[in-house]
Each structure stands twice: as structure tokens, then as C-alpha cells.
Amino acid sequence: MKISSYAKLALAFSVVLSAACVLAGSPAGGYHLLKKVSFGAAPGSGATGEYFDYVVVDQAARRVYLSHKTEVVVVDADSFDKVGTITGDWKRIHGVALAPETGHGFITDGDAGNIVMFDIKTLAVLKTIKGEDDADWILYDPASKRIFAFNGDAKSATAIDPVKGEVIKSFPLGGAPEQAVADGKGMIYDNIASTNEVVAIDSRDLTIKSRFPVAPSGQPTSITMDRKTRRLFVGGRNPKMLVVMDADTGKVIGDGFPIGDRVDANIFDAATSTVAAATREGTLHVFHEDSPDKLSVVETVKTEFGAKTMGLDPKTHNLYLTTSDFGPAPAPTEKQPNPQPVATPGTFRLLVYGK
Secondary structure, eight states, X not given: OOOOHHHHHHHHHHHHHHHHHHHHHSOOOOOXXXXXXXXXXXXXXXXXXXXXXXXXXXXXXTEEEEEETTEEEEEETTTOOEEEEEEOSOSOEEEEEEETTTTEEEEEETTTTEEEEEXXXXXXXXXXXXXXXXXXXXXXXXXXXXXXXEETTTTEXXXXXXXXXXXXXXXXXXXXXXXXXXXXXXXXXEEETTTTEEEEEETTTTEEEEEEEOTTSOSEEEEXXXXXXXXXXXXXXXXXXXXXXXXXXXXXXXXXXXXXXXXXXXXXXXXXXXXXXXXXXXXXXXXXXXXXXXXXXXXXXXXXXXXOOEEEOTTTOOEEEEEOOEEOOOOOOSSOSSOOOXXXXXXXXXXXXXX
């Protein structure tokens, strides 16, 4: 049968259109380093060594908060220029949480067991709130309108009134907490690294509603969430694996995905259905949520050793990681049989990855 020129053209256009649709629906990689910004040593940290931890992005104000030993470095999210610092007589800070309705931000000082309240606009410190030992990860829950600090050594969480800057209640978690995520509807999901589970916390009545094992992963440390599909993405250190979990039933979906050593932060980009996990060995693992029950590997990006915490800018889809130079690990001791490389003071830096 002969095919007319019009039919041939229509067929060719159909093939091209189909191919374009397939490509458009396919997860695309391509994360690469856009910018590297170096900073000096944190105030008073020269004799006590380098330290850095969580990264938080304020999309609306276009600011990125970088925790750095005894200070928080604040960077412009678009130019990557330093716009200010928040400093105080602090020992070792970990995380930052923002309660935009109140104009207040909060910082955890883990070694002191305190939470520092500051003014979001001016970056001025307003007060110090006594918390519990090893105050670490911290977040704002929009459903209960409370700040929650998670305390590793105390094995507890502390709920704080973000208007008054006062402790509402501290309550036990049954193990050492790590990164947590709020679903926006009144439930907070927190990794309990020491018991290999995720706990579901009612943010209003401050009680634990469920405990979900993370097997086949273990020592869960990083977590993020797709609030639309109700899926949690949990990164574990032992075994080193990312798993997908149903937030309502606790069911682990699939067999999990191998990741690098000492994961410490996960993000979920709702606009692109992208999940990313950052590890201390210097690998950024990128996945795509194809459906609520299917996650696929997109790429593994080589970053830098130590770049294990991360923040997402939903506007640009850029990822912000921090690290430093590292010296050799000290000799093993009975107390520390597996010592880690030591961060070099004054070499703290920001790494910006994008497409």
C-alpha cells in the first residue's frame, strides 16, 4: 500500500512527539557544581577545631542558613554572597528552624543543651531557652505552630512556643533521635537511630502514635517526605541504604537502594519528584519518584568528603551542601576504636549544586 506524503509527514511528527513525551517524563540527571564559597573560622573555634552541620533554606526571603560551630552564616540564595552572621557565646550549634508567622528563628546549641531564639529580619539574638542535652535537629511544625528540637543524648524532643520563646514540654522518644520531618497535618516523623525505627509524633498532644521499623535499612539518620503521596524517604547508615516507607502504615516499599557512608540529610523536591541523599564520603544520590510505589535511580554525583548535610531551594532546585578540608584520623583508642578524619579549622565552605 502506498503512503501519501501527508501521511508520511504525520507519521514522522507522531514519532517525534512520542519520543519527546517519553523524554519529558523521564527523570533527568545533570547535577553539577555551580559555585564554591569559602568562609573563615567561626569565632573562638581555632583551638577547638572545625564543625558544621545542617543547612536550611528560606525560599521566600531568599536566604540560606549554614550552621558553623559557634555561628550561623547567612547567605543570599541567588548571589551566594554572605549577608550576615548570627553569633553568640555558644559551644556547638547544629540546626536552624524558622517560624515565619512570628518573625522568629531558632538555633540548637547541642553541647550547651540550649535553643537560641533570633529575629529573622535583623538576625539579632533575642533570648536563650534552656533545652536538653545534645539538642540537634530542629523544625517548625505549621499544624501545631510549634518548634520542635530533637535531643540526641537526652533521647527526647522539646516543644517550644515560637511566639514567647518558652518550652511547652519535653517528652521521651525511647531512643536517640536524628533528622525529622513534619507532614503539615499534625504528624512529625522522626528517625530513632539507636532503635532502628521511625516514630510518628502527634504534634498537638505530644505523644508517639506509632513506631515503624526501617529494615532492611538500619541506624536511620536522614528523612524527607512527599506529603502528597504520603511517602517517607529514610536514609540509614548500617546497612547503608535508602528506603521508601508508607507514612500511614509504616510499610517499607521495595528492597531499598544502596547509598554511601554516613548519610546525614535527605531532601524531596515536590516540583520535580526528586529525592536526594547526601553522604559524608562525598556522594550525592539522586532518585526519581516515578509513582507512590516506585523509586528509580537517576544518578550518583561525586561531591566532596564531608558534604553530608544539605538544603533545597524549591525555586531554583539548587542544592546547598557544606564541608571543609580534613586531616588524617587520630589513632584508635578503647573509647573510640574507629576514629574519623578531623575537619581542618578555617576551611569551612559552601557547595552549590544545580543543573
